[in-house]
Amino acid sequence: MLIRLRGGRLYDPVQGINGRLGDVYMRDGYIVAGPGPDARIDEDYAVDGCVVMAGAIDIHSHIAGGNVNTARVLLPEQHRAHLERRFNQPYQGARWSTYETGYRYARMGFTMVVEPAMLPVNALHSHMEMADIPIIDKAALALLGNDDFLLGLLRDRRPQAEINDYVAWTLHSTQALGIKVINAGGANAFKSGLRSLDLDDIVPEYGVTSRRIVQVLQKAVHALGVPHPVHVHCNNLGVAGNVQTILATIEAAEGLPMHFAHVQFYGYGSEGPRGFSSGAAALAESLQAHPNVTADVGQVLFGQTVTISGDVMRQFDARTIASPRKWVTWESEDGAGGIVPYRYRARRFVNAVQWAVGLELFLLMDDPWRLFFTTDHPNGAPFTAYPHLFKLLMDRDERSAWLARIHPEVAQSTLLRDIAREYTLNEIAIMTRAAPARLLGLPDRGHLKPGGRADIAVYRDLPDRAAMFEAAYLVFKDGQLVVSDGEIVHSTRGRIQTIRPDYDRGIHATLQRYYDRFYTLGLDRLCISDEDMEHSVGSGLDVQPRREGAP
Amino acid sequence: MPAATQYISCPFCPLHCDDLTLRARVPYTTCPRGRDGFTSALAVPEDAPPRIRGRAVGLDEALDEAGRILGSASRPLIAGMAGDVAAVRAAMDLAERLGAVVDHLHGDALARTLSVLQGSGWSTSCLHEARNRADLVVLVGGDLEERYPRLLERLLDAGPGLFTETHRVIVVDPTPTARADAMHLPCPLGDVGAMAATLRALLAERPVQESPVDGLSLDALRDFLDAVIDARYSVFITTASLMESPHADLALEALAGFIQAVNGHTRCTLLNLPGGAGDTGAWQVGAWKSGFPLRVDFAAGAPVYDPHLNGTDRVIRDGCDAMLWLSSLDPRTPPRADGVARVVVSRADVELAGDEAVFIPVGVPGVDHAGHLFRGDGTGLIPMRALRTVERPAAAEVLRGLLARLRTGVRPC
Numbered sequence: 013m014l015i016r017l018r019g020g021r022l023y024d025p026v027q028g029i030n031g032r033l034g035d036v037y038m039r040d041g042y043i044v045a046g047p048g049p050d051a052r053i054d055e056d057y058a059v060d061g062c063v064v065m066a067g068a069i070d071i072h073s074h075i076a077g078g079n080v081n082t083a084r085v086l087l088p089e090q091h092r093a094h095l096e097r098r099f100n101q102p103y104q105g106a107r108w109s110t111y112e113t114g115y116r117y118a119r120m121g122f123t124m125v126v127e128p129a130m131l132p133v134n135a136l137h138s139h140m141e142m143a144d145i146p147i148i149d150k151a152a153l154a155l156l157g158n159d160d161f162l163l164g165l166l167r168d169r170r171p172q173a174e175i176n177d178y179v180a181w182t183l184h185s186t187q188a189l190g191i192k193v194i195n196a197g198g199a200n201a202f203k204s205g206l207r208s209l210d211l212d213d214i215v216p217e218y219g220v221t222s223r224r225i226v227q228v229l230q231k232a233v234h235a236l237g238v239p240h241p242v243h244v245h246c247n248n249l250g251v252a253g254n255v256q257t258i259l260a261t262i263e264a265a266e267g268l269p270m271h272f273a274h275v276q277f278y279g280y281g282s283e284g285p286r287g288f289s290s291g292a293a294a295l296a297e298s299l300q301a302h303p304n305v306t307a308d309v310g311q312v313l314f315g316q317t318v319t320i321s322g323d324v325m326r327q328f329d330a331r332t333i334a335s336p337r338k339w340v341t342w343e344s345e346d347g348a349g350g351i352v353p354y355r356y357r358a359r360r361f362v363n364a365v366q367w368a369v370g371l372e373l374f375l376l377m378d379d380p381w382r383l384f385f386t387t388d389h390p391n392g393a394p395f396t397a398y399p400h401l402f403k404l405l406m407d408r409d410e411r412s413a414w415l416a417r418i419h420p421e422v423a424q425s426t427l428l429r430d431i432a433r434e435y436t437l438n439e440i441a442i443m444t445r446a447a448p449a450r451l452l453g454l455p456d457r458g459h460l461k462p463g464g465r466a467d468i469a470v471y472r473d474l475p476d477r478a479a480m481f482e483a484a485y486l487v488f489k490d491g492q493l494v495v496s497d498g499e500i501v502h503s504t505r506g507r508i509q510t511i512r513p514d515y516d517r518g519i520h521a522t523l524q525r526y527y528d529r530f531y532t533l534g535l536d537r538l539c540i541s542d543e544d545m546e547h548s549v550g551s552g553l554d555v556q557p558r559r560e561g562a563p
Numbered sequence: 564m565p566a567a568t569q570y571i572s573c574p575f576c577p578l579h580c581d582d583l584t585l586r587a588r589v590p591y592t593t594c595p596r597g598r599d600g601f602t603s604a605l606a607v608p609e610d611a612p613p614r615i616r617g618r619a620v621g622l623d624e625a626l627d628e629a630g631r632i633l634g635s636a637s638r639p640l641i642a643g644m645a646g647d648v649a650a651v652r653a654a655m656d657l658a659e660r661l662g663a664v665v666d667h668l669h670g671d672a673l674a675r676t677l678s679v680l681q682g683s684g685w686s687t688s689c690l691h692e693a694r695n696r697a698d699l700v701v702l703v704g705g706d707l708e709e710r711y712p713r714l715l716e717r718l719l720d721a722g723p724g725l726f727t728e729t730h731r732v733i734v735v736d737p738t739p740t741a742r743a744d745a746m747h748l749p750c751p752l753g754d755v756g757a758m759a760a761t762l763r764a765l766l767a768e769r770p771v772q773e774s775p776v777d778g779l780s781l782d783a784l785r786d787f788l789d790a791v792i793d794a795r796y797s798v799f800i801t802t803a804s805l806m807e808s809p810h811a812d813l814a815l816e817a818l819a820g821f822i823q824a825v826n827g828h829t830r831c832t833l834l835n836l837p838g839g840a841g842d843t844g845a846w847q848v849g850a851w852k853s854g855f856p857l858r859v860d861f862a863a864g865a866p867v868y869d870p871h872l873n874g875t876d877r878v879i880r881d882g883c884d885a886m887l888w889l890s891s892l893d894p895r896t897p898p899r900a901d902g903v904a905r906v907v908v909s910r911a912d913v914e915l916a917g918d919e920a921v922f923i924p925v926g927v928p929g930v931d932h933a934g935h936l937f938r939g940d941g942t943g944l945i946p947m948r949a950l951r952t953v954e955r956p957a958a959a960e961v962l963r964g965l966l967a968r969l970r971t972g973v974r975p976c
Contacts, residue, residue, distance in 0.1 A: 076851070078847075078941065078942060081847055081850045081851050082680070084850045084851070084854055084855070085677055085680060085681065085846070085850050085855070085856045086680055086681060086684065087681075088681060088854075088855055088868050091854050092868070093854075093863075093865035093866055093867055093868075099864045099865075102656065102659055102660070103659055103852060103853065103866075104864075104865075105863075105864050105865025105866070106659075106852070106853045106854050106865060106866050107854055107865075108854045109851065109852055109853055109854045110851045110852060111852070112854075131942070133942050133943050134942055134943070136935065136943075136944045137847070137937070137943075137944055140648065140652075140848075140851075140944075141851045144652070144851060144852060160695075160725055203692065203696060203796065203830065204726075204795075204796075204830075205795065205796075205829065205830050217725075217726060328826070331823075334684075338681075338682065338683050338684040339684045340680070340684045340685060340686070340687075341686040341687070342686070342687045342688070342689075343687070343688045343689065343692050343832060344688075344689045344691065344692070344940070344941075344942040345689065345691040345692075345942060345943070351684075529722070530694075530695055530724065530725050531691065532690045532691050532694055532717065533581050533938070533943055533945065534570055534581050534582065537572075537581055537943065537945060537946055538943075544946075548648075548649065548933075548934075548935060548946075
């Protein structure tokens with residue numbers, strides 16, 4: 013079936029198309045070249061005056077897994093159902109369910125989301141949740157760096173090649189697209205009774221530094237040809253003066269690719285009478301100066317949310333500011349985490365600084381290919397607040413209006429007062445489409461080129477950018493119309509994106525011995541086969557290519 | 564992938580031990596609960612037919628009738644929910660489609676347990692950390708050996724852990740344990756909350772005049788607190804027995820609060836072991852699909868969560884007219900009441916009165932078909948293998964068959 017989107021204003025940075033009027037054709041789930049004047053168009057959509065982009069990709073949003081699911085149960089009062097009556101899809105009124113996650117993302121024109129914190133022992137659960145997130149494609153980053161097997165390899169000074177094999181095995185056995193490390197060694201150190209861990213602190217029992225863990229994982233991911241660089245959640249999240257930590261970690265990347273997650277939470281100086289200030293200028297300068305690194309922002313927006321993190325040290329520390337006053341920590345095989353509900357308030361000094369730091373980073377960093385649009389959902393704000401964030405980036409008047417509402421000391425000192433920059437539609441298309449696809453190594457999406465997946469979002473070009481991005485006019489997923497006039501009209505099943513670098517199977521025997529000795533469940537219980545994915549989980553799989561030119 | 568070993572997992576208690584081997588085609592285990600579970604599940608005749616009001620019928624006819632009953636009910640209930648993850652996923656979809664209330668057969672204990680999470684939160688751990696890191700394990704709640712027969716063996720006899728040579732074990736229980744290497748603190752189940760509150764008061768160095776627990780002196784409680792404070796990492800494991808009394812949530816909340824407070828001094832964690840019969844999977848799946856851990860009512864379209872009003876007994880009492888009972892794990896007899904048409908999707912060896920509208924026997928996961936169950940500590944899903952080939956469908960297939968029959972109708976509301 014041939015579908016045409018006729019007369020839209022196209023934004024495709026991959027092809028250098030910046031607002032040109034044109035047509036887009038789709039056939040059998042893929043974008044195709046114009047078929048010539050005689051072709052029979054089966055479905056023709058006039059999108060004159062509309063903005064046409066590839067489907068958006070969120071590279072860091074906590075949408076599934078045990079930690080997210082426990083947060084749902086912890087906070088029933090935050091997502092009580094209202095008696096809506098317009099249901100045409102399953103579970104459409106079930107707020108904060110897997111279903112609502114898919115519907116709400118699709119409605120905004122997003123067609124893929126990355127769950128960035130999949131604990132290997134919890135991988136099957138995460139995949140089952142993701143299978144129940146409709147429409148959008150999903151991928152997960154597997155967590156390493158707090159696992160006793162890796163730390164044991166480092167303690168025993170095993171060669172990098174063995175670590176590479178273990179990382180590759182983890183990607184295969186958890187059906188992941190990349191590797192994330194959270195406060196490297198921090199969960200382990202917390203279990204041992206430490207309350208903080210800096211980049212050069214030593215993880216008890218293992219005699220290795222946090223720095224070393226990050227570096228060996230970075231090298232492994234690079235050597236294996238995994239396109240997405242190791243995804244790093246640094247030490248000292250949320251702590252005053254922590255900009256020094258991330259600056260040191262950027263140096264520790266030593267010129268190799270590294271992705272830094274939710275950097276807003278590391279953009280803090282310790283200046284001023286309150287000992288808490290924006291360090292965004294120094295951080296943006298460092299990000300600019302190191303072309304090997306990428307970052308996502310993790311913007312804070314005001315309102316009630318809940319913080320969900322594998323950084324158990326940080327979450328334990330935050331227990332005293334829980335609002336409402338209840339909190340969870342959990343410790344499990346090779347990881348830990350915590351859940352702390354929180355309300356960001358515009359008039360609270362610290363929160364206003366956080367809000368300003370995120371926007372300063374967005375606006376000071378002038379390379380949208382290396383800086384990504386996230387709120388670290390739900391940690392800085394729920395993803396449902398994205399339309400408001402688009403508006404803040406694209407509309408200086410909106411920012412000025414907010415400066416009048418936030419804590420006055422912050423309003424007076426923030427760089428935002430003097431930054432006139434407004435993101436263009438082309439920059440938004442880079443930041444939310446083209447760049448994420450490149451960063452994750454997904455050549456089949458993020459653009460409108462023939463051969464790409466027909467994941468396409470069409471927006472009405474409204475002057476109110478929040479209204480524009482709140483509800484797309486049309487969204488196609490794999491060539492199927494899923495959103496029309498802001499309403500979900502059809503629910504599809506997205507697929508899981510994975511990568512499978514080759515490795516030496518000799519690592520299996522070492523793993524088997526380790527698991528038999530220490531684990532309370534068998535090694536093969538942790539390995540998710542393709543058959544499991546199809547029959548038990550219910551997700552289709554796409555295996556993405558390794559990085560071009562990788563050995 | 565590593566070569567699959569020939570190990571078998573056990574579906575019959577929430578530990579789901581996955582190190583069983585086949586002997587003479589029957590899984591071998593030292594665990595009496597597992598042994599009885601496999602023996603009775605394997606003894607179920609392989610050819611029990613579905614029935615409509617006692618009359619043997621084919622599966623399609625039974626599904627048609629069940630779909631008709633449930634689809635025309637004005638207040639349907641899906642109860643039991645004792646199945647593998649595939650079954651509870653399908654059952655949730657069915658509840659959503661029907662506009663039904665959904666609850667688990669351990670719903671009361673589950674609601675009490677989760678009310679503690681919802682009221683104050685907690686700091687939990689898992690079997691892995693109890694085995695590898697804990698130098699002190701405290702078992703609270705009684706019936707330890709009946710509920711989780713291999714728990715002590717798996718903690719005490721597995722050899723040195725990653726960071727501990729041995730664990731000190733204290734059993735807080737009305738009756739002593741058979742293990743000589745475990746210290747026993749006599750404490751009636753009803754006094755666990757008072758004990759925890761007293762420990763918390765002692766920890767905060769508040770004046771305490773006397774022990775609230777008969778048979779447990781204040782000095783014994785002080786010694787107990789010292790043991791917890793002196794430990795590097797302790798795990799308090801509570802059993803399902805603790806959660807069965809009506810106000811057990813208060814006891815667990817006191818204990819969880821004490822444990823969180825200890826973390827101001829040293830490491831201390833809670834591991835709340837559930838009752839089993841797929842309860843962990845049921846609330847996990849319920850939470851991701853609806854946002855809430857079961858006890859939701861889909862009558863209005865959107866799920867309305869009420870852990871009190873949406874309990875099985877209450878819904879039946881308040882005028883439910885049709886119930887789907889799902890239990891592929893537990894052969895218990897489903898509840899009955901006048902005016903409630905029952906569709907029973909259960910193990911073939913369930914004892915029935917004979918007046919069920921529809922009975923569809925299903926296989927047992929881990930015996931008759933493969934499947935997955937959440938281990939009771941919540942982090943891992945344990946795969947279950949089929950031990951034999953039977954004609955009988957898995958519960959998930961039956962429920963999906965029902966869903967397909969209901970899809971042709973209009974959505975409620």
